Amino acid sequence: MRTYILYGFGILLCISGIGYLASEYVNYLSEPGKLVCLILMVGMLGFLGKYFEKIGW
């Protein structure tokens, strides 16, 4: 249980960190940069979902 809380805390920190960076710098990203960011974001959330599915959540 403690491990899951730590995982949840880590994920929240990661997402809030990305949110902060996005709010600060997304205006300065080039168009290909924005596209790659979107793909990586989808990939990150997808892989996280798959990981949690695999461990039985």
Add this chain to the structure above:
Amino acid sequence: MITKPKNLYLYLAIACFIGLIAIFIVDGYLGIYDTTYVTVGEQEQVIEPDYWLQQYPPGAEMTYYIGAQWGQKVFFRYEIDNRRFSTYSTLVQASLWQEDEKVFDLFSEEQSIGPFDEAIMKWTLSTEDLGQPVVGGSNQYTVKITYGEVERRIIVDFYYPGEYSIEKVVPVPTPE
């Protein structure tokens, strides 16, 4: 036989996360950025670097508009932020234009900016240097700021407090 690591999906998610951070740093943070501060009277306007990245309508060059009363001085403070690992050297020029003709130069200086350092330049636009205002006509001027291949355009629109408050020059009759 290749065995799948136990936490393969977690590692892939972490790789995506690191990729995101890398793009924000390399594409979003690193580079050369310029910020313009324009002060008219007691009011300061800041033109952030992302203002110039917008395109309204699409494909059009962005122009910034400033209004000032004839007689007021317009103070410019221009900052170039070098967010790169090498020194950036460039000639920074500011000039005043009207109807596609240069009126005069406002500022010209060679700048050498160290890595992750910034350069601050200042100049003033005064209507005293512009001669007589056009009564009832256009008193718009364009301040062009250039460095490297970058050009910024700021339109300064000088207006009157009222036509009758302008001192009119009456020609002295020549004696016969």
